[in-house]
Amino acid sequence: MRRLGPSTEGFYDQLLKSCNFLASLRQIHSSLTTSGLINQALHLGAKIIIKYTTYGEPNTARSLFNSIHNDKSYSFLWNTMIRAYANNGHCVETLELYSTMRRSGISSNSYTFPFVLKACASNSLILEGKVVHGDILRTGFLSDSYVQAALVDMYAKCGQTDDGCKVFDEMSVRDLVSWTVMITAYEQAEKPEEALILFQKTQQEGLLSDSVTIVSVASAVGQLGDVLKAQAVHGYAICNAFLEDLCIQNSIVAMYARCGNVEKARLVFDMMEKRDLISWNSMLTGYIQNGQASEALLLFDEMQNSDCKPNPVTALILVSACTYLGSRQLGRKFHGYIINSNMKIDATLRNAVMDMYAKCGDLDTAENMFNDIHPSERNVSSWNVLIAGYGMHGHGRKALEFFSQMLEEGVKPDHITFTSILSACSHAGLIDEGRKCFADMTKLSVKPEVKHYACMVDMLGRAGCLYEAFDMIKQMPLPPNDSVWGALLLACRIHGNTEIGEIAANYLFQLEPEHTGYFVLMSNIYAASNKWREVGKLREDMKNKGLKKPAAFSVIEYGKDIQGFHTADRVNPYWKEVYKKVESMAVEIKMAGYMPDLSCALHDVEDEDREHMLNYHSEKLAVAFGIMNLTPEAVIQVTKNLRVCNDCHSAFRFISYIYRRKIIVRDANRFHHFEGGTCSCNDYW
């Protein structure tokens, strides 16, 4: 065999460094094989193994590995192959190779374990991780800081933060990475306060953070939603010259958005010199999280003109924006875009598209998509989407059918399935079926959570079984939260029960003193029984606490555009015409027998004024806009962010009859299809 000098090795080293393509890598590989150098300078072989794997050729890498790892006592190449697998998501192969390595008597070292642990961490393989932990103890590598950090990370990613914390606490020396791992662990476990306390400690110990730490800290602050802390992190990044880092910029954009300051997020975004996919997706998500879906859509147009092309995550964000807006038309457009862009549609994205169709009122398309999925590829979320979709439309029976079919096909329901099926029963008034499903939960080994009790209380309460609902709360094995009492309060509103309503409201005012919705509900109950003194007292309370009724907002599709209306909107460019229309419609439907439901107007004023105020509810403005601008055969579809009010519900029945229009309203809870004077919910909602 011909020996080549070190200068030749250096030459190949350089060549490999600058090699960016699979084709040139193959050339270098073959030239090294011909020269025989690959068997002598193993670090070159190692580099090729790594490159093949990152270029998506793990099998080629493995063949190379198999052909050159002739010295059995030499762990370097094994470590290389394990590293290549682990860093490219080939988790099974990593563990398989590690196991072969052990069986072959090759000793692991401090370079082996971090990658094996990474593979366990990325697939939440806690059992395998624990075995590796045992191996580390046996081989005496627990004192290595890289191994320790990887171990803490593995436990954290497998959801065992406490075990990770134990390893962390037992470390004698902690470097920045171990601190960061622990900070990230708390952040990922949604314990942002703990994460920030640890960050404080790194500062006290005089450790200089790196960009990874700051990203995690920014994430934690985002979870906390504290704008002041967000500004502090932003300032820290500026002072320590971290702001050049793209990851940091992205995390700051996301942080501000999650703290509700989407304007500040946009400011940071606009100042960025370079933007990657994550920058765009973070900003888009920020708009969606803050209810500014139309801003998100504008930004998407900008994104398409940029050098960053949308990926499946972008698609997911946009589809969820359409779901939020209730815009089937836009949703369809994006669905088309997704198909045409040839992006990879995974189960999550497909389910999101189905959910969009279901929640935008197009159940047929949702169901067709579901039927197109091969039964073996339907996961629990696919079923959940359909069950929830049918439930929202009041098709309780259909939801129950899907639920049975799901069980027949051997798909195990989860907590979301039961939330969906119970609320489906609730909307359809199927209380016996609902009771049965609730009883089946334990049999199907899904433990009832507070939200399931809330569904039951809602179902029983709506059906008028107020005392049974109340008893259920009293007998709950878990402490009832605001959604449970809120369901009872809503039921009291529907059935006009002041007495139980007051009990529920008292709990709610303690549990959620800032939540205006409960004050509004209770004052509605008082208003319905003409207890204006109590209404006034509640209003006074709200005023003293500085609470305001959350802004109602309704959206209607119009051509390629979307029009949004607030209550008593004077910002929408068409408000004057729309006001005239609602006023004239009120006159016409009154002649057909519509009676304004004055209890829906919160204010303690003269009846005539209250009646007048009802006209300008956001959903009425949106429907009036639809009648004025859409062709007579077009369906008027409106999405409202809160629950549709009683008076609007009654008015829409009359409007659908007199104007011969199909009106579909999606509110915070469900769909209402108005046609010929009736609503699909049969006034049961």
Place this chain on the structure above:
DNA sequence: TTAGCCCCAG
């Protein structure tokens, strides 16, 4: 004699 642990969009 060569290699590494932790991060941002969903």
